[in-house]
Amino acid sequence: MAETQIRFGILGCADIARKVSRAITLAPNASLYAVGSRSIHKAARFASANGFPPSAKVYGSYEAVLDDPDVDAVYVPLPTSLHVRWAVLAAQKKKHLLLEKPVALNVSEFDTIIEACESNGVQFMDATMWMHHPRTAKMREFLSDSQRFGQLKSVHSCFTFCADPDFLKNDIRVKPDLDALGALGDIGWYCIRSILWVADFELPESVVALRGPVFNEAGVILSCGSSLHWEDGKVATFHCSFLSNLTMDVTAVGTKGTLHLHDFVIPFEESKASFSVATESGFTELVTGWAPLPSEHTVMTDLPQDALMVREFSRLVGGIKKSGLKPEKKWANLSRKTQLVLNAVKASIDKGFEPVKVVS
Amino acid sequence: MAETQIRFGILGCADIARKVSRAITLAPNASLYAVGSRSIHKAARFASANGFPPSAKVYGSYEAVLDDPDVDAVYVPLPTSLHVRWAVLAAQKKKHLLLEKPVALNVSEFDTIIEACESNGVQFMDATMWMHHPRTAKMREFLSDSQRFGQLKSVHSCFTFCADPDFLKNDIRVKPDLDALGALGDIGWYCIRSILWVADFELPESVVALRGPVFNEAGVILSCGSSLHWEDGKVATFHCSFLSNLTMDVTAVGTKGTLHLHDFVIPFEESKASFSVATESGFTELVTGWAPLPSEHTVMTDLPQDALMVREFSRLVGGIKKSGLKPEKKWANLSRKTQLVLNAVKASIDKGFEPVKVVS
Numbered sequence: 001m002a003e004t005q006i007r008f009g010i011l012g013c014a015d016i017a018r019k020v021s022r023a024i025t026l027a028p029n030a031s032l033y034a035v036g037s038r039s040i041h042k043a044a045r046f047a048s049a050n051g052f053p054p055s056a057k058v059y060g061s062y063e064a065v066l067d068d069p070d071v072d073a074v075y076v077p078l079p080t081s082l083h084v085r086w087a088v089l090a091a092q093k094k095k096h097l098l099l100e101k102p103v104a105l106n107v108s109e110f111d112t113i114i115e116a117c118e119s120n121g122v123q124f125m126d127a128t129m130w131m132h133h134p135r136t137a138k139m140r141e142f143l144s145d146s147q148r149f150g151q152l153k154s155v156h157s158c159f160t161f162c163a164d165p166d167f168l169k170n171d172i173r174v175k176p177d178l179d180a181l182g183a184l185g186d187i188g189w190y191c192i193r194s195i196l197w198v199a200d201f202e203l204p205e206s207v208v209a210l211r212g213p214v215f216n217e218a219g220v221i222l223s224c225g226s227s228l229h230w231e232d233g234k235v236a237t238f239h240c241s242f243l244s245n246l247t248m249d250v251t252a253v254g255t256k257g258t259l260h261l262h263d264f265v266i267p268f269e270e271s272k273a274s275f276s277v278a279t280e281s282g283f284t285e286l287v288t289g290w291a292p293l294p295s296e297h298t299v300m301t302d303l304p305q306d307a308l309m310v311r312e313f314s315r316l317v318g319g320i321k322k323s324g325l326k327p328e329k330k331w332a333n334l335s336r337k338t339q340l341v342l343n344a345v346k347a348s349i350d351k352g353f354e355p356v357k358v359v360s
Numbered sequence: 361m362a363e364t365q366i367r368f369g370i371l372g373c374a375d376i377a378r379k380v381s382r383a384i385t386l387a388p389n390a391s392l393y394a395v396g397s398r399s400i401h402k403a404a405r406f407a408s409a410n411g412f413p414p415s416a417k418v419y420g421s422y423e424a425v426l427d428d429p430d431v432d433a434v435y436v437p438l439p440t441s442l443h444v445r446w447a448v449l450a451a452q453k454k455k456h457l458l459l460e461k462p463v464a465l466n467v468s469e470f471d472t473i474i475e476a477c478e479s480n481g482v483q484f485m486d487a488t489m490w491m492h493h494p495r496t497a498k499m500r501e502f503l504s505d506s507q508r509f510g511q512l513k514s515v516h517s518c519f520t521f522c523a524d525p526d527f528l529k530n531d532i533r534v535k536p537d538l539d540a541l542g543a544l545g546d547i548g549w550y551c552i553r554s555i556l557w558v559a560d561f562e563l564p565e566s567v568v569a570l571r572g573p574v575f576n577e578a579g580v581i582l583s584c585g586s587s588l589h590w591e592d593g594k595v596a597t598f599h600c601s602f603l604s605n606l607t608m609d610v611t612a613v614g615t616k617g618t619l620h621l622h623d624f625v626i627p628f629e630e631s632k633a634s635f636s637v638a639t640e641s642g643f644t645e646l647v648t649g650w651a652p653l654p655s656e657h658t659v660m661t662d663l664p665q666d667a668l669m670v671r672e673f674s675r676l677v678g679g680i681k682k683s684g685l686k687p688e689k690k691w692a693n694l695s696r697k698t699q700l701v702l703n704a705v706k707a708s709i710d711k712g713f714e715p716v717k718v719v720s
Contacts, residue, residue: 019646153604160613210587212595227570235572237597244513244613246641253520253604270648281606286379288630
């Protein structure tokens with residue numbers, strides 16, 4: 001029996017929507033159904049350039065997408081400052097919600113979004129694609145293995161890319177009225193999510209932002225970092241920046257094992273992804289080398305991680321639509337924890353690098 | 361013409377002295393000549409177990425090694441608290457000095473050592489072996505290349521190992537009267553050295569220790585970390601611990617390039633060592649992967665890094681002995697900078713994680 005096809009509407013023609021349109025096409029249980037832009041011409045161009053079927057609806061507003069009764073779900077890649085308005089309206093119109101990160105400017109706004117999703121019975125998921133790669137599940141097996149990894153002690157995450165002059169001048173991610181969280185919201189989101197993921201989503205007790213964040217003239221963060229501290233002594237650090245060469249590291253160190261990867265957000269290649277693990281690493285006699293050596297593991301995937309994300313989201317939506325299941329709250333919880341820590345880091349920066357408690 | 365053979369005396373029978381004895385044997389311009397221990401039996405056992413020639417001198421005290429006129433240079437792997445006493449005495453006895461790290465408990469003690477070396481015309485070098493691996497020079501070429509690496513923006517270094525219960529109870533590195541700097545002195549030394557090395561030994565303006573260091577009952581650091589901050593905005597972090605699986609990372613990120621290695625202190629294999637670099641990393645169309653991909657570089661070495669260290673030290677000593685050259689001050693300068701930053705991190709921990717200026 002063919003799977004339920006979830007019909008997607010897309011709000012806006014952001015660059016990332018091109019990638020997600022392809023992912024919707026690739027996912028076996030989803031299809032491109034509508035796109036809306038403030039300019040209907042732009043929407044039409046987007047639809048024709050991104051594999052929308054000839055029957056797809058092209059709208060000159062976001063509202064029109066939400067008013068289309070045949071749209072099951074919307075993907076919202078709008079600037080962060082617009083999330084609360086459009087996400088809430090989408091939920092009210094009973095559209096299931098795949099929302100770009102950062103999910104909101106702050107936790108209070110995000111709670112408004114989640115309340116709207118819950119009261120309208122719609123599924124929420126943020127678009128953190130790497131969560132859905134089979135590599136992620138494989139790495140979780142390692143981190144959960146008390147024999148191979150032991151007890152988590154420290155994590156380091158780094159996500160940087162070198163924005164070009166046009167980006168630094170014009171991109172929404174450097175505009176205080178659009179993505180006020182700047183690099184912290186855009187790529188720090190991934191660092192924080194990766195750290196929480198390694199920690200099995202146990203929230204840190206406190207964060208302390210690193211000194212020396214870089215701001216643009218409008219006060220938007222271009223580069224920053226933080227340490228995160230747990231009650232049991234676990235510690236994490238991250239660094240995110242628009243001003244350095246593209247780098248995407250996660251290192252997790254436990255009492256017995258170590259995990260390394262260098263492409264955690266976007267794997268180097270689409271059809272496979274690797275990570276390195278080591279367990280009870282030690283030295284040869286006279287410390288002339290290591291024994292055992294770390295080992296590399298490669299995980300193949302038929303579908304890219306973004307299509308797997310769309311497939312999982314659509315599966316949940318299908319369960320609600322066809323079988324009357326309740327929305328899965330897990331994804332909103334993970335988003336909320338990420339946003340909580342992100343805002344604590346921002347608060348620490350604003351308070352002159354004082355420790356800030358992470359209060360759920 | 362055969363190279364000048366530098367005759368080494370070793371003070372004490374520390375475990376690390378076994379490795380360095382082998383290195384002295386391997387270096388073409390050095391030879392094992394004497395070993396002294398508070399127990400002459402222990403010294404004799406050490407000499408016979410570690411390749412000393414039958415003619416080697418075995419002494420029942422450190423003084424006796426220093427009093428032997430045929431000893432050119434001494435390797436001093438004694439506990440840190442004994443460094444100033446024995447290093448100064450060695451210099452006064454005109455013995456060139458290869459000193460284990462951390463070089464001293466603080467900069468003031470180290471300055472006493474250096475003054476003794478300078479006034480007695482002896483060569484100083486600390487035993488940070490990886491500085492002498494040809495991989496290090498190869499990585500320096502990358503970091504110095506404005507086209508491939510650009511301007512340095514951030515560094516992260518991590519050195520941890522999982523000490524066994526016996527180490528945590530009995531090793532000199534957890535004893536306040538022997539190696540009071542604990543994990544910070546023992547392995548944090550390498551982290552700090554690697555960060556300074558990446559920064560071409562430009563000192564940071566300040567450091568801020570990370571919260572949550574772990575101490576043993578005697579108050580010795582078992583785990584800690586810090587951020588380092590430069591005037592131009594460069595930032596570095598490190599984490600060192602006796603309580604986590606063996607991990608040895610350096611990541612350096614510049615505006616144009618990224619360097620990764622995971623075995624910076626002790627290469628995975630003795631005869632070759634690798635590192636990964638990337639330049640102007642970016643994504644494929646639709647961000648389905650990376651282009652270009654990072655590349656792996658492997659550097660072969662005929663001699664292990666410890667023997668290369670001994671060879672370089674002995675070359676400098678030979679120049680002083682045979683050609684009347686002045687001692688090379690570079691190595692003492694690098695040691696002093698490392699010690700300066702190390703003590704600033706310790707001061708930040710002691711001051712409740714306040715920023716501490718690094719004052720040369």
